[in-house]
Amino acid sequence: MTTPNFEGQRALILHRPHPVVDAIARQLVQLGVAFEAVWPDLPQGTAEGSFDLLFYDADMGHDGQFPWREGETPVPAVALIGSEAPGRLAWAIRRGADAHLLKPIGSGGVFSALVIARQAFDSRAERGRELADLRDRLADRQVLAEATACLMVQGNIPADLAFAKLRRDAMTERLTLEAMAQRVVERLRNGHVRNHSA
Amino acid sequence: MATAQDLVRLGLLFSTTGPYAALGREGLAGASAAVAEINETGAYGLRLAAEARDPGGWSELYASMAGDMVAASGARHIVGCTTSWSRKELIPVLEKTGTMLWYPCPYEGFECHEQVVYLGASPNQHVLPLLDYILPRFGSQAFLVGSNYIWGWETSRIARDIIEHSGGAVLGERYVPLGDADVGRLIEEIRAKRPAFVLNTLVGPSSYAFLAAYHALGQADAAFDQAVRPVISCNFAESEAAALGVVAAGQYVIAPYFQSLDTPENARFLAVAARHAPQMPQVSAFFAQAYAAVHMLALGIAEAGSDRPEAVRAAVTRMSYVAPFGPISIDAATNHAILVPRIGRADAGGRFEVVADAGEAMVPDPYLAHSSLAVGPVPRAGDRAAHLRVIK
Numbered sequence: 001m002t003t004p005n006f007e008g009q010r011a012l013i014l015h016r017p018h019p020v021v022d023a024i025a026r027q028l029v030q031l032g033v034a035f036e037a038v039w040p041d042l043p044q045g046t047a048e049g050s051f052d053l054l055f056y057d058a059d060m061g062h063d064g065q066f067p068w069r070e071g072e073t074p075v076p077a078v079a080l081i082g083s084e085a086p087g088r089l090a091w092a093i094r095r096g097a098d099a100h101l102l103k104p105i106g107s108g109g110v111f112s113a114l115v116i117a118r119q120a121f122d123s124r125a126e127r128g129r130e131l132a133d134l135r136d137r138l139a140d141r142q143v144l145a146e147a148t149a150c151l152m153v154q155g156n157i158p159a160d161l162a163f164a165k166l167r168r169d170a171m172t173e174r175l176t177l178e179a180m181a182q183r184v185v186e187r188l189r190n191g192h193v194r195n196h197s198a
Numbered sequence: 199m200a201t202a203q204d205l206v207r208l209g210l211l212f213s214t215t216g217p218y219a220a221l222g223r224e225g226l227a228g229a230s231a232a233v234a235e236i237n238e239t240g241a242y243g244l245r246l247a248a249e250a251r252d253p254g255g256w257s258e259l260y261a262s263m264a265g266d267m268v269a270a271s272g273a274r275h276i277v278g279c280t281t282s283w284s285r286k287e288l289i290p291v292l293e294k295t296g297t298m299l300w301y302p303c304p305y306e307g308f309e310c311h312e313q314v315v316y317l318g319a320s321p322n323q324h325v326l327p328l329l330d331y332i333l334p335r336f337g338s339q340a341f342l343v344g345s346n347y348i349w350g351w352e353t354s355r356i357a358r359d360i361i362e363h364s365g366g367a368v369l370g371e372r373y374v375p376l377g378d379a380d381v382g383r384l385i386e387e388i389r390a391k392r393p394a395f396v397l398n399t400l401v402g403p404s405s406y407a408f409l410a411a412y413h414a415l416g417q418a419d420a421a422f423d424q425a426v427r428p429v430i431s432c433n434f435a436e437s438e439a440a441a442l443g444v445v446a447a448g449q450y451v452i453a454p455y456f457q458s459l460d461t462p463e464n465a466r467f468l469a470v471a472a473r474h475a476p477q478m479p480q481v482s483a484f485f486a487q488a489y490a491a492v493h494m495l496a497l498g499i500a501e502a503g504s505d506r507p508e509a510v511r512a513a514v515t516r517m518s519y520v521a522p523f524g525p526i527s528i529d530a531a532t533n534h535a536i537l538v539p540r541i542g543r544a545d546a547g548g549r550f551e552v553v554a555d556a557g558e559a560m561v562p563d564p565y566l567a568h569s570s571l572a573v574g575p576v577p578r579a580g581d582r583a584a585h586l587r588v589i590k
Contacts, residue, residue, distance in 0.1 A: 001355070001359075002359055002362075002363075002571075003355075003356065003566050005566065005567060006567065007567045007568060026531075027310070029531055030310055030532055030564065030565055030567065031565050031567045032567035032568055106293070106311075106312070107309075107310055107311040107312045107313070108309060108310070108311065111308065
């Protein structure tokens with residue numbers, strides 16, 4: 001496991017002026033992270049890509065501060081928690097806490113929060129991509145199954161021969177297997193198919 | 199509130215018994231020698247009254263002993279701790295009582311507590327320049343052996359990171375419980391794997407047993423003589439080397455201080471040590487750093503006109519002090535000492551011959567945020583990773 005390094009990254013600290021901000025800032029300097037403390041709003045026109053890490057106040061923060069939807073926080077985010085009241089915690093979670101720090105903030109904690117937040121964010125992004133990919137492949141499989149069933153019924157042939165025909169037809173028509181299957185299914189639905197065994 | 203003319207009370211918290219007693223004794227002797235010298239010479243216009251306690255190597259006892267010392271004497275500064283566990287145990291007491299800890303040992307980094315001043319080396323000042331020296335000379339296939347706690351784990355982890363960034367490989371990595379001396383299997387594994395060098399982060403009796411066994415291996419098989427396949431370390435003291443004699447010969451050690459340093463400040467320091475710590479014929483970085491800690495805190499109190507920890511911290515981060523190992527200062531951003539690392543090679547008599555010297559002080563980088571982890575066959579110009587001037 002390589003040493004985590006945040007040097008050169010940019011952090012936004014969304015918290016009112018307070019010793020909490022000073023404590024975070026002191027630690028960010030040690031880590032080589034550039035930062036800007038802002039309150040009550042993110043800088044005008046905060047574009048994605050203009051910062052890499054976010055610290056946000058769970059006590060006085062509110063939805064109107066964030067231009068992105070829930071679940072779409074674009075960077076690793078660390079919630080700064082004073083009150084442990086469940087409502088505040090739920091809000092912090094909805095706003096995408098990948099890690100948290102409890103106030104008051106002392107001499108340590110920022111490095112570990114960033115390491116954990118980074119890991120959580122990357123792993124969530126990776127899972128999201130994997131899920132989308134699996135959904136696509138599942139949809140493809142359903143179409144393949146339906147097309148194979150079509151060809152079985154049309155030609156009164158077993159599944160393996162039907163699938164082989166599907167593959168040959170795909171090659172002949174210069175289509176991917178999935179696209180050929182889609183075409184077969186569409187023909188069936190549009191009534192272009194006859195049962196040849198009838 | 200103490201002023202520069204008053205008696206300043208301080209606590210000395212070192213385990214002079216237990217699994218790392220040798221290092222604890224060095225720390226206590228170094229700090230005590232400084233207290234005696236300062237009181238005798240009146241150097242800073244103040245007098246020190248030190249109370250010492252021995253937690254015997256039990257991390258759980260550090261917090262209660264520190265709490266007692268502070269409550270009983272009103273001391274606002276403690277010089278002490280050897281292992282990181284003991285230092286971590288103290289942190290809540292330091293925060294609660296507003297006490298400053300002066301921590302005089304090398305450690306694994308990744309900490310910058312505002313109530314602690316770190317006088318020992320952190321990883322960019324020890325394992326990084328050490329590997330920068332060793333890899334081009336011996337090769338980059340390493341074996342890592344350490345005591346089974348955070349110093350061993352984390353220093354080895356950083357070493358692995360450096361070695362892999364530098365195109366090398368870790369052939370084996372093993373841990374031994376603190377105080378344990380069962381090293382037979384380790385030696386067999388090293389013999390089988392034939393690493394270019396062994397990084398030793400063992401502490402105390404485990405280390406002595408390991409070195410004895412490694413020496414025996416070198417006698418039996420010349421391929422494991424320390425001249426061919428050395429043991430290297432960031433935590434080895436002259437007193438330990440002297441007790442081991444020829445067994446430790448040929449080992450490389452990195453430290454800011456060696457007793458054999460040929461400088462005017464060291465000559466003066468050795469005279470003080472002989473006078474105020476005659477029971478310690480060998481003194482190491484563990485002694486010198488504790489000695490320097492007491493001087494720096496006294497200097498800070500004199501400068502601040504108060505022993506209030508925040509005032510003292512602010513004062514010492516503005517000043518330079520000529521320690522036995524040369525001028526040092528405390529980096530205000532991290533509370534860590536800006537140090538000149540040196541590499542020594544042990545001879546058969548427990549002395550370290552200095553073979554490389556960084557020449558200039560290295561700024562501490564406790565989170566390794568600014569340090570390149572790649573050490574190359576040839577030091578590159580402008581490469582921040584250690585640039586040791588070779589003496590031999």
